[in-house]
Amino acid sequence: MSDSIERLYQAVIAARDLDPATSRTARLFQRGPAKMAKKLAEEAVEVVIDAISGKPDAVVRESADLLYNLTVLWASAGVKPEDVWREMERRERLLGIAEKLPKSPVKVPKGLPKTAPVPVVRRRIVALENRLRKRQP
Numbered sequence: 604m605s606d607s608i609e610r611l612y613q614a615v616i617a618a619r620d621l622d623p624a625t626s627r628t629a630r631l632f633q634r635g636p637a638k639m640a641k642k643l644a645e646e647a648v649e650v651v652i653d654a655i656s657g658k659p660d661a662v663v664r665e666s667a668d669l670l671y672n673l674t675v676l677w678a679s680a681g682v683k684p685e686d687v688w689r690e691m692e693r694r695e696r697l698l699g700i701a702e703k704l705p706k707s708p709v710k711v712p713k714g715l716p717k718t719a720p721v722p723v724v725r726r727r728i729v730a731l732e733n734r735l736r737k738r739q740p
């Protein structure tokens with residue numbers, strides 16, 4: 604799937620400077636990030652509605668539109684697909700490590716007065732992330 608998105612990203616970059624009268628992508632770039640964001644949000648809602656309505660074929664079509672509009676917004680924001688893949692790989696490593704940790708739920712002591720602040724449960728993954736960040740060059 605990442606190959607398809609990377610090809611689409613290259614096509615979006617190539618279409619950016621085409622004639623907005625004939626290229627939807629060029630028209631989106633001409634109208635700017637706010638319009639791109641609006642289209643992306645609309646497509647996300649369309650995916651949600653079709654999924655809840657039990658229309659998998661429509662979910663497929665709208666997901667393709669969603670990925671197209673996301674790719675356009677990435678290009679506009681200066682984000683490349685490989686930036687996102689790198690973040691996903693980083694989380695996979697973190698989650699992979701976190702999955703091996705014992706899940707120790709934080710026990711809130713009984714009898715705390717109602718006004719006492721509830722202890723903030725910091726997910727272990729955050730601690731791991733800090734450790735990994737220290738290790739990275």
Ligand SMILES: N=c1c2ncn([C@@H]3O[C@H](COP(=O)(O)OP(=O)(O)OP(=O)(O)O)[C@@H](O)[C@H]3O)c2ncn1[C@@H]1O[C@H](COP(=O)(O)O)[C@@H](O)[C@H]1O
Pocket residue numbers: 611614615618621625626627628629667668671
């Ligand atoms: N992958 C896509 C792609 N997916 C979806 N879309 C457009 O996204 C729209 C889907 O959103 P909507 O359902 O809201 O459609 P719409 O109601 O017509 O859109 P609006 O009237 O709301 O603007 C469709 O009209 C498609 O034209 C795409 N438009 C272009 N591409 C690719 O982008 C590249 C550049 O193409 P051009 O933009 O045509 O230069 C090419 O590789 C294309 O294949």
